[in-house]
Amino acid sequence: MTDKDGKSMPNEREPGVPSRDAPVTTRPKEPPTRRAFLTGATSLFGAAAAHVLLAPFLGHAANGSGDPTRVPGALATEYGRRSPFERAKRLTKPQRSRTPLQDLHGIVTPSALHFERHHNGVPLIDPAKHRLLVHGLVERPLLFTLAELKRFPSISRLVFIECSGNSGKEWKGPKGKTVQEIHGLTSTSEWTGVRLSTVLSEAGLTPGAAWMLAEGSDAAAMTRSLPLNRVLDEALLCYAQNGEPLRPEQGYPLRLLVPGYEGNTCIKWLRRLKLVASPMMTREETSKYTDLMPDGTARQFTFDMEAKSVITAPSGGQRLKKTGYVEIRGLAWSGRGRVEKVEVSVDGGKNWRTARLQAPVLPKCHTRFCLDWWWDGGKAVLQSRCIDETGYRQPARQDLVEVRGTNSYYHYNAIQSWQIDEAGNVRNG
Amino acid sequence: MDRWERARVRGRSLLLLLFVILAAGPADVWGGSKDALFHLGRVATPEEIQAWDIDVAPDGEGLPAGRGTVEAGERVYAGHCAGCHGGTGVEGPSPKLVGGQGTLASAHPVKTVGSYWPYATTLFDYIYRAMPFVAPQSLTPDQVYAVTAWILFQNGLLDKDVVLDRETLPKVRMPHRTGFVPDPRPDVNRPGS
Known part of the structure; x- marks a missing residue:
C-alpha cells in the first residue's frame, strides 16, 4: 500500500x-x-x-x-493457538482418537490432531527421571537419560504412522460414515531422534541377537518383538514431533518409530530395549495384531502397512452444494516406500485418471493427491487407488476379501468408495 | 599442451590439494574415539535391570519363583478380574477369556485364551505386567500363577490338581499353538500379477 x-x-x-x-x-x-x-x-x-x-x-x-x-488486535502470545473460528477436532473414544482427515491440507498432521491409540491411558512422565535401558544380548547393558539420547547424531524424517486396525470395521462391509471415522487412525509428522542402530552399537550386539523386545512405561507396559534385520536400517528413537518435544499421547518423552510398520510397533513412552534370540510372543503379537484367515490360521508379525489411499474431499458426510468445479483431494501412502501413482475414478472404477501428486513425495509418508472434476449434478462413485514404488496396487474390496475373508480385522487397505447422489450427499458405499 | 606443460599442471593440482589438506588443519581437532563409539549412557547395574526385566519368554525364561493352584485362582479371579471379564470368563464386557474352541474357521470366530492364544506363558506375562486394568502390576507372582491356572482350567487345558509354577506353566499345550503362520504378503495384487 x-x-x-x-x-x-x-x-x-x-x-x-x-x-x-x-x-x-x-x-x-x-x-x-x-x-x-x-x-x-x-x-x-x-x-x-x-x-x-x-x-x-x-x-x-x-x-x-x-x-x-x-x-487493535490481540497481543503476542508465548504459545500460539489456532483461530477461534477453526473447529477441526479428533473423534475420541477413551483409548483412541481419530484424525479429522477431511479438514486437513498438505501432508503434515498438526501434532494436536495426530491420532492416538493407547492401551491403558497416557502416562505423565517427568523427562528428567525417564531412562532407557538397553540390555539382553549386548556386550554392555546401558542406561540412558533423555539428555544423553539427545546428544547422539540426530535425524529428522517425515513419516506416516497408521494403526493396523485403521478401517478394520470395513472388513464386514461399508460401516463408517466419515473419512475420519473410517480412516482416521493414520497421521504424518516430522519425527526427530537418534537411529536405533546408533544406540544399539553403543551397547554392542552379541552374535545371538536377532529380535528386540521394546517396552513402554505406560500402565499397559506395552511390549512388541521386532526382527532386528528388518528394523535396524530405519528405526528411530524419537524425542521430537513437528519440531517440538513429542506430545504426551505420542509417547513423551521417547518413542520408537519403525517407518512403514503397523503403528503398534512404534512403542511409546519407551523405557526398555531387550535384545533376544527369538520373539517373546507377547499378548500384542499373539492374541492381538494377528490376522485370522478363513481357514482358522492366523498370520503373525504382519508388520508392513500396505499401500492405501483415500479421498478426503468430497468424503462421507459432506455435501456438494453446487454443480461445477470440484477439486478431488486425498491422501495416499505405502509402508513399503514411495507412492508411484494414484488413480481416481468418478464412475465406480470403470474409468480411471491419474491424479496430480503434490510435492514432496516421500517414502513411507502421506502423499497428497488432487484431481480436477466438474460435477454435473448426477450420481457418481468416487474411488482412488494407490500404486507404490514396488509395483503393488491397492486392491478392490472384492479381491482383498476373496483372499483374506472378513475376519482378519487388521490391515484393511481396500479401495474406498464414496457414493454421491443427485442432491450432492456423499456416503460410504 | 606438451607433456611438460601437462606435468606442470598436474604438479600445481597436487600442490593445491596439499594446501587444502594443510589449511583444513590436523584431523584431530574434531576429536572422536578410536572405537567409533559416542560413550554416552552408563552401564546398568544388575539391580536396575532386574527391576524392569519382567518379561516371560515362551520357554518360561523370566518366570519368577512362586506357585498357584486353580482353587486359589478362583478367589483371585473373583476379587480382581470378574468385574470386567464376567463371573466365568465368558460374559465380558472386557475380552472373553474362556471358550470359543473350534470356532476360528467359522463365520463368527470367538478368540479367547483357550481358542486362540498360542502360549500359556503369554497369559502370565500379560497379567503380571498389565492387569488388573485399574491396578496393573499389583498382583504377586503367586496370585498371577493362581489366576493363570484358573483361566487355563476353565478352558479345559489344565487339570484341577496341577500346581502352576515356572516348571509346569511352559509345559501347558495350547490348542492353537500351531495355528500361526508367517506373513505371506503381498498376497493380493502382487507386483507383476
Whole structure:
C-alpha cells in the first residue's frame, strides 16, 4: 500500500492516529477509561497478563464482527493457538482418537490432531527421571537419560504412522460414515531422534541377537518383538514431533518409530530395549495384531502397512452444494516406500485418471493427491487407488476379501468408495 | 599442451590439494574415539535391570519363583478380574477369556485364551505386567500363577490338581499353538500379477 507520494504506508496503525482514507468523524472514539486501564494493567502485570485481562475489551478483534483494520488486535502470545473460528477436532473414544482427515491440507498432521491409540491411558512422565535401558544380548547393558539420547547424531524424517486396525470395521462391509471415522487412525509428522542402530552399537550386539523386545512405561507396559534385520536400517528413537518435544499421547518423552510398520510397533513412552534370540510372543503379537484367515490360521508379525489411499474431499458426510468445479483431494501412502501413482475414478472404477501428486513425495509418508472434476449434478462413485514404488496396487474390496475373508480385522487397505447422489450427499458405499 | 606443460599442471593440482589438506588443519581437532563409539549412557547395574526385566519368554525364561493352584485362582479371579471379564470368563464386557474352541474357521470366530492364544506363558506375562486394568502390576507372582491356572482350567487345558509354577506353566499345550503362520504378503495384487 502506498500513498500519493509513493511512500510506503505503515501496516499497523498507531492507536489514536486517524486513518487517512476514512473520515475522522466515523472513527470510533477510544473510551478514556479503557486507555487508562490498558496503561495501568500493562505496567502492573506485564503484557501477557494485560492480554488476559483485556480479552473482553478487544471485542471487535475477538469476535470478528467489526472491521479488524479499525481496532487493535490481540497481543503476542508465548504459545500460539489456532483461530477461534477453526473447529477441526479428533473423534475420541477413551483409548483412541481419530484424525479429522477431511479438514486437513498438505501432508503434515498438526501434532494436536495426530491420532492416538493407547492401551491403558497416557502416562505423565517427568523427562528428567525417564531412562532407557538397553540390555539382553549386548556386550554392555546401558542406561540412558533423555539428555544423553539427545546428544547422539540426530535425524529428522517425515513419516506416516497408521494403526493396523485403521478401517478394520470395513472388513464386514461399508460401516463408517466419515473419512475420519473410517480412516482416521493414520497421521504424518516430522519425527526427530537418534537411529536405533546408533544406540544399539553403543551397547554392542552379541552374535545371538536377532529380535528386540521394546517396552513402554505406560500402565499397559506395552511390549512388541521386532526382527532386528528388518528394523535396524530405519528405526528411530524419537524425542521430537513437528519440531517440538513429542506430545504426551505420542509417547513423551521417547518413542520408537519403525517407518512403514503397523503403528503398534512404534512403542511409546519407551523405557526398555531387550535384545533376544527369538520373539517373546507377547499378548500384542499373539492374541492381538494377528490376522485370522478363513481357514482358522492366523498370520503373525504382519508388520508392513500396505499401500492405501483415500479421498478426503468430497468424503462421507459432506455435501456438494453446487454443480461445477470440484477439486478431488486425498491422501495416499505405502509402508513399503514411495507412492508411484494414484488413480481416481468418478464412475465406480470403470474409468480411471491419474491424479496430480503434490510435492514432496516421500517414502513411507502421506502423499497428497488432487484431481480436477466438474460435477454435473448426477450420481457418481468416487474411488482412488494407490500404486507404490514396488509395483503393488491397492486392491478392490472384492479381491482383498476373496483372499483374506472378513475376519482378519487388521490391515484393511481396500479401495474406498464414496457414493454421491443427485442432491450432492456423499456416503460410504 | 606438451607433456611438460601437462606435468606442470598436474604438479600445481597436487600442490593445491596439499594446501587444502594443510589449511583444513590436523584431523584431530574434531576429536572422536578410536572405537567409533559416542560413550554416552552408563552401564546398568544388575539391580536396575532386574527391576524392569519382567518379561516371560515362551520357554518360561523370566518366570519368577512362586506357585498357584486353580482353587486359589478362583478367589483371585473373583476379587480382581470378574468385574470386567464376567463371573466365568465368558460374559465380558472386557475380552472373553474362556471358550470359543473350534470356532476360528467359522463365520463368527470367538478368540479367547483357550481358542486362540498360542502360549500359556503369554497369559502370565500379560497379567503380571498389565492387569488388573485399574491396578496393573499389583498382583504377586503367586496370585498371577493362581489366576493363570484358573483361566487355563476353565478352558479345559489344565487339570484341577496341577500346581502352576515356572516348571509346569511352559509345559501347558495350547490348542492353537500351531495355528500361526508367517506373513505371506503381498498376497493380493502382487507386483507383476
